[in-house]
Amino acid sequence: MHESKKKWDKIWDKIKVYFDRILIFSVKSITLLVTHSKVVWKKMPDQIKRLLVPIVMIIAAFVIARKLLVPSDFGQNGHYRASAVDEIISREIQYVGHKVCEDCHDDITGMIGNSYHRNVMCEVCHGPAAQHIDDPGGKSLPAPRERGYCPLCHEYLPPRPTGFPQIVSESHNPIKACISCHDPHDPKTPEIPKECEACHAEIARTKALSHHVDLACTVCHETSEAHKSQPRQNRPNIPKTREFCGMCHDKNSTESQDILKIDMDTHGERYICWQCHYPHLPEGK
8 A cells, every 4th residue: 555655646746747847838938928929019010009909899898798698508408508498398388280180180181181282281270279189179270261361372472483373362353262262171273274374473474574475385385284283293395406496596497587596507506595595585684
């Protein structure tokens, strides 16, 4: 035991010597840094010194604000407050998910599962259902019947994808409620659209400003009648060769001379026309 104590004493002495050296090195380094800083400060132009003052103040304000505003438990378990987990757990459950609805409404959920609304959960339209599940007879869920609800998704907006059913609510059956014509659980159109712009409103509005305004959509797009009732299963074709556009635009074409003509042999011969020209607005840059 005595030998062991001597051994640990030697180790401790070495550790103290090591830390003493570190302390001496640190003091010398700080002294050198302060001395060097004074020299640099004296040589620094006045405008730089004045610029450093607001920079230091901004940094100090950021450090102080972070100390005051960032919760003490932030970052303990991740990039969030540790206490937030308990707060969320303590909240009352509002939404239960569409699977619970199937227990009583399997006929409706089965219909929705095969419809265009299959990815729209029940509570999106009917609101949180937790209280209804606990007391089905006493707490009924609302069904949106006013016109303002469906246009939240179906009002015409240019950023929405082409082919997505959109309307201009001010002109589309303005007096009727949406559900008077459309069953939200199986939202098929009451009648098959007669014109392309019923679904492709953005393209129709663009084409209306184009030289192609009088060109029917089916001239360029071979489309079966089934596309009107099942658009995703029956997609229209697009021109796949340069010769298609050349029927009107080739210099040897017999079409009206008012149409822009080009030499198909030398004009962008490596590309299909619509790779460079947007056909719905070909004069656009």
